[in-house]
Amino acid sequence: MITTLSAQEERLIHALQLLxxxxxxxxxxxxxxxxxMCVSEIAEDLGISVSAVSQHFRNFEMLGLxxxxxxxxxxxxxxxxxxxxxQELAKLTKEG
Structure with missing residues (x-):
């Protein structure tokens, strides 16, 4: 039985939760x-506020993505x- 997760597994779990x-x-x-892409471009493309995009990027930064x-x-x-x-995560999103 696996009781602890590796750092890579923990990162994967957090990335999947984030995405x-x-x-x-x-x-x-x-x-x-x-x-x-700049924050303002993404905000415009998605139709959300610049501050909302910035907040999402804080999460991406915390995971080092x-x-x-x-x-x-x-x-x-x-x-x-x-x-x-x-790069593997990016590849998965391109395939979908």
């Missing part, structure tokens, strides 16, 4: 399309391309 939210799933899928870059007053995000775990 279980439809809005966060849609944001992740937009980023999985292969290019970085995204990296961000400030471009003037804009904050843009992309999936971490050097993280195999993130």
């Amino acid at each position: 279980g939210d439809k809005t966060r799933f849609r944001i992740f899928k937009l980023l999985a399309s292969g290019h970085d 995204v990296s961000k870059e400030r471009m003037g007053q804009r904050i843009c995000y992309e999936l971490k391309s050097d993280d195999a775990f993130v």
